[in-house]
Amino acid sequence: MRFTILIFTFCITAIHAQTTSDFESFNLEIDTFLNGMDGSAGFSEGNIFLPNDYNTNFMSWSGWAISTSTDVTTPGFTNQYSSIAGNGFDNSQTYATTFVLGESQIKLTGDALGGEVNGVYVSNATYSYLSIRDGDGFAKKFGGETGDDPDFFLLTIKKYLNGQLGQDSINFYLADYRFSDNTQDYIIDAWSYIDLLPLGNVDSLSFSLSSTDNGAFGMNTPAYFCIDNFETADAINTSTKNTFAQSVKIYPNPTSDFLNFNLDITNEHQVRIYQSDGQLVLNKTLSLTKNRLDIAHLENARYFGIIEYKNIIQTFDFVKL
């Protein structure tokens, strides 16, 4: 299902739309997929386009596929379309899977083009997850023979704007075995939210993968991951963009104990803090005099939040150290 929510800035002067691409509009039967073999060269959903390159001679594909696969147990490339989450974000049915060859791109279209991207949920593909966990005939299980190898599987996201590849990047570890205490090693096994607002305005996004398991033929770790609920901050009235300077300032960031909110009206504001996987961890009411939020008890991680006043909301994110 495609849905659009109108988001008003705190000062009402800017009007933006938010479009979430959740891929449900493809109406796929459960445990099926679209891999571009129909020659579509990609998939449009919401305000994004996901390119696909299908080779009819070799019956192979790269780029993006749309999937409803629920298989979280079968290793190997015969199960290349599945997310290890077993479904889409929030138990939805449909999501997108990519086989990354160099980079996979998502192109913004319509009202989203040239605007910001709020964020996206990502998960490991089952193929990658099980290969990292158990190894296979080509790729190593992370940790290696001793279990101590400092392996990682890293998703790097960059932006294109006006045809130029930006230098800023957002890194997200789909698996991280670099901890000296091996019990802290992890592989992402659920949908995790990545805040893409720090990239600013974009025309398209570039997704690339890197791993510590490499050979002469390149990366051994299967170069797959999945996305869902890709959220663009679409500009409906671009003339209102300048009013963002009047938004609520939230500081310090990063922080370890408190977050301060410089509210400039006395009314109560509702603040909600979410983990990267979308789980609500804090829900408080703030005001002009009570404008400090205690976050010391939260685990060290990146969080995102929403501050709401009547029908006006503003999103933000911060890092707890």
Add this chain to the structure above:
Amino acid sequence: MAYGQIDTVLHIQAIEINAAPSALTSDKVLDSVTYPIYFSEQIGPLIIENSNIFIKSYGSGSLATLSLRGGNANQALVKWNDIPIANPMLGLSDLSLLPLVLFENAEVSPGGYSVLEGNGAMTGLIRLSNNISTENKNGALNVSVGSFGKQFYAAQLNLGSSKLKSQSKIFYNSANNDFNYSINSTLPERKQTNANFESRGLMQNLSFDISQKSRVNLDIWLQKTFREIPPTTTQNVSEAEQDDILNRYVLSYTYFADKFYIKSKLAYLDEENNYRDAQILIDTENQFKRWFHQSRFHFNTKKALDFSLFYEYSNTTANTEFYADAQKLDQIALGFSARKEWSNLSVLGALRKEWNQNTNAPLSPLLTIHYQLDDKSTFELKVSKEFRFPTLNELFWIPGGNADLLPEQGWNQELTYTFNHTFKNRFSITLYHRLIDDWILWGLLEGSPIYSVTNLAQVRSYGGEIKSEQRFNLGPFNSNLKIGYAYTISENQKTISNPTIERGDQIFYTPVHRMFFNWNVDLNCLNFRFNSNYTSSTVGINNNLEGYLLSNIFLSKKLAIGKQNLDLGLRFNNIFNTQYRVIERRPMPGRNFTLNLNFNF
């Protein structure tokens, strides 16, 4: 002195016509000394411990392939009774499917043999053959048991009359291969899993003398092998397994006259290689059927001049789910050779041309000059054009196959000096150089989403090989010491992005240094043999591999029981329990033993 492919040993009565390659560079690795030691093995250990040749082994009972003079496995040829038996889909022979008990002769010949032996013999060949016993009735029973659940049983029966002779062999071989291996000193040992191996087969050789000048032979080789594919050291579990089913038939006709002979062979190979992995839901059947016909007309003159004309034709049909359809390949070869001998000089020249419907190999010449300096020293110079046709998988595999591939081709030069003193002391040194263009390589081309195969590389190989054999006899005490060393450089001449190869890099899994040491002592009915072989470090696809030294001991006693005799042998392998890898992430067994019993009647 005999040398070269068209050398022949001719006996009118027995009609033995052996087309042996150069005696200077060939190693007859299977003989009466090595047979009792290795009869229960595949050919791999025999070659590793008795020659300079490197074998790329994925583990005990697993795939093992040849690497001759810095070449790939599909650049070396394996022949059985003069028939090429490489899998035409892969272009290579799996040495772990060649049980030595089936053969009477095994000879390894490094060097350029494309012109004389055909497609794929760019870096050398292994020649396996059967010789039917000349005795009318005899036989043998072989039993071997050993570490890791090894069981081997074989029987041989030779029957015949003056005209019709039959040689029958059957065998059964199995092993669990559940050896322990070590990662490092701080971690507990691990046990190899999913490594069962089971093979059974038969060889039937029939020989019928139509007249004193003509003979018909029929050779049948049937074999079925099941093996599990063990996990790597960085893989928790493997459920992969493989069946290899071989059905090989060769019908030969030989006619011998005073000045010429004609030899014609018709072979039919029907083989399957089926791979399954229940974990990843793969079940593939790879099959091929091949007709192969070969004829040779050889003419001798009285002026130490002889000629040979030869022709080969093969028709191959192969199928796998990774081909669009069943693929057919017809290939034909025509060739000619001539040899002239003087008192201390021989010159052999040969030409070969080979085609298939996709492409054709260059007209390939060979020139060999053999010079006898004195009664102890000889030189041999060999220059030849070498080639290899693309395999069926390289042509038709989906994805990535390329029907427009060209044959690999290049020039090979070799110079060998041999010192031979009354057959007790023998020393030889060979220097060689080979430059191969259009080297076929799988890789990821710029902008391509899939791995594909192209004539991407150029590889220069050069090096030297030294062999020495010293024999010493004192009464009942006989000592035989063999030492060999190979220095191999095989360098990529082009920088390639995928796979990542820099110009000047040694090609993967090619050791620069290989060495073997064999000391064999006989005292009356006792035999002692010590073997040590060294392989230097190699460059692997994922990691570099350390060099390793392996040592083995064999003890045996020959017992006479009436007219029969019994050999009892005990073999200790890897006596220093060296932990080593030939391929990264593939463990190899440590110290182990085999008990051999060989009863001849």
